[in-house]
Amino acid sequence: MRTVQVVIVGAGPTGLTAATLLGQYGVECLVLDRFGSIYPQPRAVALDDEVHRILARLGVADEFAAIARPHRGLRLLDRDMRVLAEFARDPAPGRHGYPQGSLFDQPELEAILRRNLDRYASVTLRGNAEVTALTQDTGGVRVDVTDTHTGGRESVRAGYVLGCDGANSLTRATIGAAMRELGFTQRWLVVDVTTEADLGQWEGVHQLSDPARAGTYMRVGRTRHRWEFQLRPGESADDHRDITRLHPLISRWTGDLPVDRLEIVRVAEYTFRAQVADRWRDRRVFLLGDAAHLTPPFIGQGMCAGQRDAMNLAWKLAGVLAGTLDGTALDTYQVERARHARAMIRLAKLVGTAMTAGGELGDVVRHAVAPRLHLVPGLTGLATDSRTPPLRRSALVVRPRLRRGLAGGLCPNAVVDGDRRFDDVTAGRFAIVTAVEPSAAARAAIARRGAVLVLARPADALHRWLRSGGARVAVVRPDGVVLRAGRRLLPAMVDAVRPVGPAGPGGKDGRPAGHAGWVRPSRQ
Secondary structure, X not given: OEEEEEEEEOOOHHHHHHHHHHHHOXXXXXEEOOOOXXXXXXXXXXXXHHHHHHHHHHOOHHXXXXXXXXXXXXXXXXXXXXXXXXXXXXXXXXXXXXXXXXEOOHHHHHHHHHHHHOOOOOEEEEOOEEEXXXXXEOOEEEEEEEEOOOOOEEEEEEEEEEEOOOOOOHHHHHOOOOEEEEEEEEEEEEEEEEOOOOOOOOOOEEEEOOOOOOEEEEEOOXXXXXXXXXXXXXXXXXXXXXXXXXXXXXHHHHOOOOHHHOEEEEEEEEEEEEEEEOOOEEOOEEEOHHHOEEOOHHHOOHHHHHHHHHHHHHHHHHHHHHOOOOHHHHHHHHHHHHXXXXXXXXXXXXXXXHHHOOHHHHHHHHHHHHHHHHHOXXXXXXXXXXXXXXXXXXXXXXXXXXXXXXXXXXXXXXXXXXXXXXXXHHOOOOEXXXXXXXXXXXXXXXXXXXXXXXXXXXXXXXXXXXXXXOOOEEEEOOOOEEEEEEOOOOHHHHHHOOOOOOOOEOXXXXXXXXXXXXXXXXXX
């Protein structure tokens, strides 16, 4: 029986991200997917700059940018297609160096992630491999696999298993976890259309607040367009599979464009749900992505949550396997991620309800309130800001109970070394960002632990960030999250730094990046 350090069940974006991150640390991974190739139908279409930053960490930022369209924000439309409110995003890159929102075609992203995975000799991807059972003992997990083409069966022994196998997760069922409802269920029609014609629409997300049928539109590629419409009782996707029957729904955006210039890519029915698993881990088995949580799509955070899961867990698992982190580090995964996932689900529910609920009365309220929302101080910034909540306190997020500060939030991916950003020079290592130059002894102690020291000079982005949290020093984890911050460099901060493992290619061009040393930022 073959033995590997980690088996990843599912080769969607979450599984591929986890495999790549572990591969960068030299961890031996086997990725098993029941499909023989990329699932061809588009599903996720949006991500934010925090997740774009994760793609950069994988080494695919430029390839992703080539297939993505930065989106300009959100427009709320009434039934007559009049703009009730517009929340426009600044087209300039955000604090992480990327557009605050991007639209894309998921199969194209998955193709990029699969090609990139070939760079890591320690990672193997197998298609047509359906996992049928997981059996744990004290030393590992037996993974039973069936070849979906030949019917052949085999077993693999893994040190750990990551269940990235979606909403109908076998992994979740195996560990006895259950999805907990968070009070949101809606049936929607999801339509993807391709056309060479220019529809002449605003390059952002259009939310149609029509009490007769709520809808959403966005352009997700050069020729790809996505519509979503709330289904009425008794309706199904079959009622709209033909372009002539679909056209009345999408004609508000296509105008008098002949139907023969529109090609349907997919028409499907989805039930939008808000759910979180009650357990994300059983000993050596973990749940990630849709296996752990389902988010309504109104803020484009479904796939993003899975990417964040992979980023949170991969470095911890790599450190435990390398023996540089205690096994209790893995206990922080659900503690940190579950509350964050719930916060994003609550926001998605709120936005979805505000845009679609209430019938005619809700429509009256939206007409009265929406045009005046821009008058509320700070509301436009809140609606367009891509930042997500900080992680809760854990053994790896140390912050005062009565003051938030920087701990648990993300360190900005600022330029720190010529044209390289913070993530390029840290490359999956711990870092200490300080506005006060530490002693030679402190520098040596941190260097011995394989970490990077970054000096934040006055007027630099990192210096402003430290000041915003009332700090002069911050310990930043390999996933970019602040472990601890304070006014001075304490021995406990140095003790928190650990070598996680040999970081592989990283940064925007895939070159090995980062070193133990002293980095002085470029002025911004």
